[in-house]
Amino acid sequence: MLTTNEFFSYEPDAKYKTSVAYFSMEFAVDQSLKIYSGGLGFLSGSHLRSAYQLKQNLLGIGILWKYGYYDQVRDRNALMKTELIEKNYTFLQDTGIIFTVAVHDAPVHVKAYLLRPDTFGTAPLFLLSTEIAENDELSRSITHCLYDPNEATRIAQTIVLGVGGAKLLDILGLAPDIYHMNEGHSVSLNFYLLSKYKSLEEVKKRVVFTTHTPEMAGNEAHSYDLLKQMSFFYHLQEAEVKSMLGLYGDQFNYTLAALKFSGRANGVSKLHGGVARQMWGNNPGICEITSITNAQNKAYWKDAALEAAISSNDDGAIIARKKEMKHDLFKVVADQCGKLFDENILTIVWARRFAGYKRADLIMDDWGRFISLLNHADYPVQLIWAGKPYPEDMEAIGQFNQIITRAKPLARCAVLTGYELALSALLKKGSDVWLNNPRLYHEASGTSGMTAAMNGSINLSMPDGWVPEFARDRENCFLIQPAPDSLSDVEKDLHENKNLMDALENDVLPMYYNNPVQWLTILKKAAMDVVPAFESGRMADEYYTKIYRPNT
Known part of the structure; x- marks a missing residue:
């Protein structure tokens, strides 16, 4: 034995x-x-x-x-x-x-x-x-x-x-x-x-x-x-x-x-x-x-200082620690991309394996609306992408590099390389919003959002994989409304891009900037709900x- x-x-x-x-x-x-x-x-x-x-x-x-x-x-x-x-x-x-x-x-x-x-x-x-x-x-x-x-x-x-x-x-x-x-x-x-x-x-x-x-x-x-x-x-x-x-x-x-x-x-x-x-x-x-x-595994992924702040319901300590973790992530952004991100600006991260069905560039599909989002005077946004395509998947590598090319002139957009355990942890700890927008029924589980929630990053997600077992929209996460199943993939992408942008413009950004108490309520509720149900x-x-x- x-x-x-x-x-x-x-x-x-x-x-x-x-x-x-x-x-x-x-x-x-x-x-x-x-x-x-x-x-x-x-x-x-x-x-x-x-x-x-x-x-x-x-x-x-x-x-x-x-x-x-x-x-x-x-x-x-x-x-x-x-x-x-x-x-x-x-x-x-x-x-x-x-x-x-x-x-x-x-x-x-x-x-x-x-x-x-x-x-x-x-x-x-x-x-x-x-x-x-x-x-x-x-x-x-x-x-x-x-x-x-x-x-x-x-x-x-x-x-x-x-x-x-x-x-x-x-x-x-x-x-x-x-x-x-x-x-x-x-x-x-x-x-x-x-x-x-x-x-x-x-x-x-x-x-x-x-x-x-x-x-x-x-x-x-x-x-x-x-x-x-x-x-x-x-x-x-x-x-x-x-x-x-x-x-x-x-x-x-x-x-x-x-x-x-x-x-x-x-x-x-x-x-x-x-x-x-x-x-x-x-x-x-x-x-x-x-x-x-x-x-x-929470013991591996958690930030101890943030966990203590959440456990003691100390909103000031939560805000301070999140800014410190954002600062740590933004040092990598500056090193790799030559861009100086601001800890006071809402930061969205899309980071996972690069594959077509995961739609890394969905947020860019309506380019005019995407640029308007970035340039909003009252609700500024920073975005970071990271992930690894299969080395022989030329389509996924092409998508990765296209995002690099499109993001390069944008001061508030960055694409990071070297997506392994250490960078994954920095991204989860340093993000405010964890974006997950696969085509529905294509994601078996998608566990990255679990460790994001453990570290004060609120999920903005399609209701796929593990998410329906966890999610309560605007209570512990934000949900992207799926398009009807009857539509083609192209039509679904159009609908779900609109629904993603609507969620950002109507719910996520106004709450982050205008109602920090409610934002922290969702953040703390997510951290409470993700453990032990989604702890290994x-x-x-x-x-x-x-x-x-x-x-x-």
């Missing part, structure tokens, strides 16, 4: 005695450990922090990425470009464990490192690397870049995570009660478990799954031919896989396979749970899909009560 091994620095609480191995392609546990891209990593990092705080019998399995995701820097014209810079971490413990997994019917050597619980206050985290002398350069490259754009490399990464992670647990002498797949990247572990437990029913007793993707196109799939060539199915033949799972056709869908291997599964908000059931529910043989809403201690506990129960 996990409780007997030296890498735990604590005795797990009897309430959480079920042993869990939590597989994720990315973990965001500290700014210094760059093995994450965005929301999935932020979520898994908070999960490990809360598991540690609750003394749960859980460990993480991930990948040690040599170059991380990528470093977001600027070219000579101040536009965004990607750089791959080698990372080294002396705080990871070399376990001395090296083993092989089969990739393309050839042995690839995998080394295991350990992030000990007392390093950053997380559950134990094992990280796998192929960057060792025993491998040739092709095999080493498997763990070079998170979400490598090469299809074969991406498949090899999922084999190392899934099969490699399961093999490591056996080498460690661990037999977890539950294998938790956080997204479908580790689905290959099930083929290893089949060879061990000999039946799908036995695997389903031990495996659970969290799906994060409400877009069908975002759920990874590859051809059976290529997966077979890559040794993805471990010792099974293609016909056996198709027959056992009832997954015919040319493509093997990771999410659908994970739902068939698992005893239980969950979406990451109540709304997303319903979307996931609608997406996958007609497929025979899938498990129950419930919902456990994502959350973030609730989430980590709920996984034990709803998902980690024995699958019989």
Whole structure:
């Protein structure tokens, strides 16, 4: 059992005695450990922090990425470009464990490192690397870049995570009660478990799954031919896989396979749970899909001084601390963009992964109205954008750089690069308004607004993902009225741009400048409502009560 091994620095609480191995392609546990891209990593990092705080019998399995995701820097014209810079971490413990997994019917050597619980206050985290002398350069490259754009490399990464992670647990002498797949990247572990437990029913007793993707196109799939060539199915033949799972056709869908291997599964908000059931529910043989809403770890994200001011209902201290945090953020704005922002001006931040459906530039769609907003004499506004597009997503990178170009001559607009944990924290603490305007039903959860609310930034949001479970318009947030579902995307963008600007001009700005008492009432109500309902201690506990129960 996990409780007997030296890498735990604590005795797990009897309430959480079920042993869990939590597989994720990315973990965001500290700014210094760059093995994450965005929301999935932020979520898994908070999960490990809360598991540690609750003394749960859980460990993480991930990948040690040599170059991380990528470093977001600027070219000579101040536009965004990607750089791959080698990372080294002396705080990871070399376990001395090296083993092989089969990739393309050839042995690839995998080394295991350990992030000990007392390093950053997380559950134990094992990280796998192929960057060792025993491998040739092709095999080493498997763990070079998170979400490598090469299809074969991406498949090899999922084999190392899934099969490699399961093999490591056996080498460690661990037999977890539950294998938790956080997204479908580790689905290959099930083929290893089949060879061990000999039946799908036995695997389903031990495996659970969290799906994060409400877009069908975002759920990874590859051809059976290529997966077979890559040794993805471990010792099974293609016909056996198709027959056992009832997954015919040319493509093997990771999410659908994970739902068939698992005893239980969950979406990451109540709304997303319903979307996931609608997406996958007609497929025979899938498990129950419930919902456990994502959350973030307050102990990591909070500002202690602001928390004390809110707890003591000291409005003067809240205002003073918010200005101090804005000052800290504005130093980064000045350094990167050469613009001096004012702590007395309402500051709106849009910051998250760059993807088309998130509509980073929605506020700019009516350019004339946008410029009027910026130039309003009585209600001045400052805006900051930040986020990371996928490095091969030319459309998202183009959108990022277009916003840079349009914002460059505007003294009160800035686009920041280097969106990782540290900058994310500065943005949440230094903003007055946290803007979230995805196309409705496209955001599975969207947890950034939770940590914004913990730090005195009021959400201005579409009612998507976690927001409907939290939001009370003009009481703990501001809501953007959705356009009718019957409209096209272009028509929805027009309507929702108008509704966003109406909310700013009619509610947000007048209240901030003319009624600071009401503004602070909303700010304090948001901070009160977001914890504990959207704090990851609730989430980590709920996984034990709803998902980690024995699958019989």
